Amino acid sequence: MQSAAAIGLVRPCAARPLAACPSPRRGGGVGGSLLPALTPRGLRLSARAGLVPASPLEEEESRRCRAARDVAASAAAGKAAAGEEAGGGGLVKTLQLGALFGLWYLLNIYFNIYNKQVLKALPYPINITELQFTVGTVIAVFMWITGILKRPKISGAQLLAILPLAIVHTMGNLFTNMSLGKVAVSFTHTIKAMEPFFSVLLSAIFLGEMPSTFVVLSLLPIVGGVALASLTEASFNWAGFWSAMASNVTFQSRNVLSKKVMVKKDNEESLDNINLFSIITVMSFFLLAPVTLFTEGVKFSPAFLQSAGLNLQQIYTRSLIAAFCFHAYQQVLIHLADIAASYMILARVSPVTHSVGNCVKRVVVIVTSVLFFRTPVSPINSLGTGIALAGVFLYSQLKRFKPKPKAA
Incomplete structure (x- = not known):
């Protein structure tokens, strides 16, 4: 089966600001909405009932947001690596030029x-x-x-x-x-x-x-x-x-x-x-x-x-x-x-x-x-x-x- 990322299921969450994605560790939402946070075991934290089973829609939303966060983290790491590589590449080119x-x-x-x-x-x-x-x-x-x-x-x-x-x-x-x-x-x-x-x-x-x-x-x-x-x-x-x-x-x-x-x-x-x-x-x-x-x-x-x-x-x-x-x-x-x-x-x-x-x-x-x-x-x-x-x-x-x- 294709993953959610492969068939485009992460796009709705990735398309909005990353801050709009609920945190996996705390409840609360953005703009007054009460989107429940999901724990790693698929349970949501309810203000009234404590930990209760999460609905399929909530689990899907959580997966999409986690995927979006992973993409953002990868991009940031890629930029940092590119910067280091550019610096190193500049040094290498200078050494090559001196050798020539x-x-x-x-x-x-x-x-x-x-x-x-x-x-x-x-x-x-x-x-x-x-x-x-x-x-x-x-x-x-x-x-x-x-x-x-x-x-x-x-x-x-x-x-x-x-x-x-x-x-x-x-x-x-x-x-x-x-x-x-x-x-x-x-x-x-x-x-x-x-x-x-x-x-x-x-x-x-x-x-x-x-x-x-x-x-x-x-x-x-x-x-x-x-x-x-x-x-x-x-x-x-x-x-x-x-x-x-x-x-x-x-x-x-x-x-x-x-x-x-x-x-x-x-x-x-x-x-x-x-x-x-x-x-x-x-x-x-x-x-x-x-x-x-x-x-x-x-x-x-x-x-x-x-x-x-x-x-x-x-x-x-x-x-x-x-x-x-x-x-x-x-x-x-x-x-x-x-x-x-x-x-x-x-x-x-x-x-x-x-x-x-x-x-x-x-x-x-x-x-x-x-x-x-x-x-x-x-x-x-x-x-x-x-x-x-x-x-x-x-x-x-x-x-x-x-x-x-x-x-x-």
Whole structure:
């Protein structure tokens, strides 16, 4: 048989205020009515006769009221539990966010250190970049095959739209590795602090997005700081400098192209950013493969490494760790961005937190590389780097404020 609650018998009592339900321990009613209270044994307390058997209607009324009280008590307990869970959930999310930031920094540090060690021993940046795309492609295909990542359904039109992004992504990573092979890690990252300058410039030229006066002024310490650091950099050479600058241009071109070309069509399934990044990585692998063969050739064969007097195990281990960290830290950044977004940080944190985290990440990489490689740094060089990074942070804050449209 169905219970009274299941067939709706508790509704008449639940629909009125809980105070209107008679108490199971005392008589009396509400509003002058004399609804008898029921004891647990089905007896009612009569003012004249004491305990007498309760009528079926009175028992039914009591059951309904008890059910209503139970529902109210459960709801109150549920709200209390939800509040505790929300508090606990907030703490858990904060810890998760801190862990993601820490992992992002750690992967960046390991990538830059191992990558620099490999580039010093094996100065073939095209080969090393292609190896990084190869490892990223293997990881992406593995995630699609195992179902860890949903395999994307992509049309030919979407592939054509993604192709320019893959080209500039390939070039950006190649130029970064070329710079890292020529100059100190700290100097490459100081030059890469110029990214906002090229972002504003390219957005104005190709998107018509004119920056505010304050945004333009925030670019001055960036340019001045990089110039000051460059003049006093011990490892300075023009090949490393212009490679880092070219990396800035190509990466910011990718951002502009992503706004201009990646238009979501109604008849096409939209790509989340992890899948988008994975597809770009696979395309970059195929784009750079013929360039590698026709320029540097294959330099990672055991025969070549042995003939160059290099330790095979050491080169392979460091190369694979660097390549894995390269792909992994970008995946972490995507999840911080919106697990659908550098492309895991923006959806889970405010823009302020993200911009601070990004600046701190660059500082952490620069300081760590200086300490690890014992890079000579003069006080003026440090001052220039500090000014440039402060300008980047100021730019990221001012960029958030958009001018209000003027009333017609």
